[in-house]
Amino acid sequence: MLTVNCLSLFLWILLDEGLLTPLESLSPRSSAHTGSDNIIELSGDGIPKLQRVRRGWIWNQFFVLEEYMGSEPQYVGKLHSDLDNGDGSVTYTLLGQGAGSIFTIDEITGDIHAIKSLDREEKSYYVLRAQAVDTETGRPVEPESEFIIKVQDINDNEPKFLDGPYVADVPEMSPAGSFVVQITATDADDPTYGNSARVVYSILQGQPYFSVDPKTGVIRTALANMDREVKEEYQVIIQAKDMGGQMGGLAGTTMVNITLTDVNDNPPRFAKNVFHLKVPESTTVASEIGRIKANDADIGKNADIDYSIVPGDGLNVFGIISNKTTQEGIISLKKPLDYENKKSYIFKVDAVDPHPDEHFQSMGPFKDTATVKITVLDVDEPPIFSRPFYIMDVYEDTNVGSIIGAVTAQDSDVSNSPVRYSIDENTDQERYFTIDEIDGTIATNDALDREDISQYNISVVARKVSNPDLVSKVPVTIQVLDVNEYAPEFSVPYETMMCENAKTGQIIMTISAEDKDMPPTTPQFHFRLSPEAATNPNFTIHDNGNNTAGILPKRNGYSRRQLELYFLPVVVSDSGYPVQSSTNTLTIRVCGCDVDGTILSCNVEAIFLPVGLSTEALIAILLCIIILLVIVVLFVALRRQRKKEICMTSKEDIRDNVISYDDEGGGEEDTQAFDISTLRKPDLIEDVQLRRDVKPESHHPQRQTIIIQNHTDIRDFIDQRVQENDADPSAPPYDSLVTYAYEGNCSIAESLSSLDSVPTDTDQDYDYLTNWGPRFKKLADLYSPEKTNSQQSNTERQ
Numbered sequence: 001m002l003t004v005n006c007l008s009l010f011l012w013i014l015l016d017e018g019l020l021t022p023l024e025s026l027s028p029r030s031s032a033h034t035g036s037d038n039i040i041e042l043s044g045d046g047i048p049k050l051q052r053v054r055r056g057w058i059w060n061q062f063f064v065l066e067e068y069m070g071s072e073p074q075y076v077g078k079l080h081s082d083l084d085n086g087d088g089s090v091t092y093t094l095l096g097q098g099a100g101s102i103f104t105i106d107e108i109t110g111d112i113h114a115i116k117s118l119d120r121e122e123k124s125y126y127v128l129r130a131q132a133v134d135t136e137t138g139r140p141v142e143p144e145s146e147f148i149i150k151v152q153d154i155n156d157n158e159p160k161f162l163d164g165p166y167v168a169d170v171p172e173m174s175p176a177g178s179f180v181v182q183i184t185a186t187d188a189d190d191p192t193y194g195n196s197a198r199v200v201y202s203i204l205q206g207q208p209y210f211s212v213d214p215k216t217g218v219i220r221t222a223l224a225n226m227d228r229e230v231k232e233e234y235q236v237i238i239q240a241k242d243m244g245g246q247m248g249g250l251a252g253t254t255m256v257n258i259t260l261t262d263v264n265d266n267p268p269r270f271a272k273n274v275f276h277l278k279v280p281e282s283t284t285v286a287s288e289i290g291r292i293k294a295n296d297a298d299i300g301k302n303a304d305i306d307y308s309i310v311p312g313d314g315l316n317v318f319g320i321i322s323n324k325t326t327q328e329g330i331i332s333l334k335k336p337l338d339y340e341n342k343k344s345y346i347f348k349v350d351a352v353d354p355h356p357d358e359h360f361q362s363m364g365p366f367k368d369t370a371t372v373k374i375t376v377l378d379v380d381e382p383p384i385f386s387r388p389f390y391i392m393d394v395y396e397d398t399n400v401g402s403i404i405g406a407v408t409a410q411d412s413d414v415s416n417s418p419v420r421y422s423i424d425e426n427t428d429q430e431r432y433f434t435i436d437e438i439d440g441t442i443a444t445n446d447a448l449d450r451e452d453i454s455q456y457n458i459s460v461v462a463r464k465v466s467n468p469d470l471v472s473k474v475p476v477t478i479q480v481l482d483v484n485e486y487a488p489e490f491s492v493p494y495e496t497m498m499c500e501n502a503k504t505g506q507i508i509m510t511i512s513a514e515d516k517d518m519p520p521t522t523p524q525f526h527f528r529l530s531p532e533a534a535t536n537p538n539f540t541i542h543d544n545g546n547n548t549a550g551i552l553p554k555r556n557g558y559s560r561r562q563l564e565l566y567f568l569p570v571v572v573s574d575s576g577y578p579v580q581s582s583t584n585t586l587t588i589r590v591c592g593c594d595v596d597g598t599i600l601s602c603n604v605e606a607i608f609l610p611v612g613l614s615t616e617a618l619i620a621i622l623l624c625i626i627i628l629l630v631i632v633v634l635f636v637a638l639r640r641q642r643k644k645e646i647c648m649t650s651k652e653d654i655r656d657n658v659i660s661y662d663d664e665g666g667g668e669e670d671t672q673a674f675d676i677s678t679l680r681k682p683d684l685i686e687d688v689q690l691r692r693d694v695k696p697e698s699h700h701p702q703r704q705t706i707i708i709q710n711h712t713d714i715r716d717f718i719d720q721r722v723q724e725n726d727a728d729p730s731a732p733p734y735d736s737l738v739t740y741a742y743e744g745n746c747s748i749a750e751s752l753s754s755l756d757s758v759p760t761d762t763d764q765d766y767d768y769l770t771n772w773g774p775r776f777k778k779l780a781d782l783y784s785p786e787k788t789n790s791q792q793s794n795t796e797r798q
Contacts, residue, residue, distance in 0.1 A: 065151075067118070342376065351367060
């Protein structure tokens, strides 16, 4: 391709009379334009005919300085086409990034200017496009061309530590030159242009302990064996300067906080050589009796100290452990102290560093030793029992007052005071036991029953006579031993079922027994038939020897139609002393089974039902019977209800008003009921009341109040009431129910109301009352014609 281009260029120079113009390569973009000067034509004989290309772009290298502060726009460069003759026939346009807003172009001359100050750190270059256009036709005379304007850097950014401030640490006692940390500063200026971004590091604060590498920013120790216990924290200030550190360069700083970490370079040391402790002899075992401490200048794990007692006087009596928080040695008591036996102890304690560092072994052993002197103080102690606890046994039938054991306590002090005993009431509230306060013997105070309480746990208190406030307690367990007093019995009421086709020797049931007495470890129950059943031809019993027994038939074939239930008396005896036994009855029911021995029916209904009638059929029959019974009960209840409605109940008394709705009726005035209580209880006093069935405008005399004394003849009473109503001139023609009855409900005479009576007594015939029986004899006498006539004559006389 290069050869073809060179040959074309050589031919073009020859044909153009030596005129040389910059050419663009023959690219597809160039061939896209029209015009005879941009087309390669061929001659008739096929030889390419080359013509001069009349176009070309000429411009300078385009750069613009950042942060330009001049008063005039900054000149960038010039665009020019070889088709531009300088007569204004060609104009230039500018397109792309910043065109018009940042960069402008002179349409005639093609000069480009920057009208704004640019920052390379924001944008380092701009891509634009230039176009040459014919002024008259408005058509492009050159293809659109793309170019770049680069922003030239100046040193306007100082180095910055983006990760600062820094925190670092280095072990104490490290050699000089030990690595601490590396820091990095960044400069936003162009690293490819000049020294604007070339950074050099230096230390402003932190000498002579630390140093920094000027190029890499690595901080190292400058002194050897820096001791944390002397100084732990350091603040180092590092500077980063651009322009290679030269004058005029920009600089930035940061702080580095460096901590010396601890190493185990200090042994433990006791503050004093001898520790004095005083301990009362009453101190309990495992109690803390004192503390000692060795100091270690290290921290954390390096400050751990292990304490130990050197074998000697107090090794077996005292112990020591290390407190990891306070680094103290805690001395505790391993055995009880006794002032009377030993009054003081002297022993040594070692404090050892458990994590020694081999780098510092040359500094000497990492441990220290101190002496501990312990003085035992005398204390008036409570009595001490001879045992920590007591266990005593007693039989449940022991007589009240029997001694079952004794406890012993003594004063261990030099005074050797006497001891008195008592039982803690809170542990024996029912007072089953007593104790002798001098010799400590325990006796029963009540009858004991192992079946109620099998074990008693009491506490015995011992007090010194010289100091009763000093007490000690000991637990006493009293076990109540069993006496064979209960006979064994069946575990449950046994009732077994046996097939009719049971075979001889076949076990039909296994039985067991239980006893309220304490069971021994060996089998204790024995089973046999009672003497009266020993010759039983039907069943026998086999003792299995393990507290169970089996029931076996003695013959083949049983019929439940002949005998359905068998009762087998079994004697159960125990192996205690004395031997206890009881007779228990076992019920055996004969059942119908299939050939496999599965029970099909085992109740009474099978005896009465025909062969082949199933249980479901029986249930259906029972349901029918129950339904019939319910129907009968309902029918009887309905009959009684109807009969009850016929008879007048107490609530349906005839005193209820008969309300008439005739035009001549009294309306609501007829709703007043009459009190019949006077007839039913003659001893009550009737209040005087006005009849409410009288017209309101009429004035009528009040009825005379009649007082009926107890045992007043009912005949006279009814006679008075009849006269009162018949003689009342204010009685209206309204229907009103007046009750004279006294014989009670459901009377065969029915109602005696005057509603059905004739207006006058003379028109009424009362002879029929004599036909009602002896009960109405008196009433018939009252209403006989003779009585009526006599009443009328008396009325006429008046």
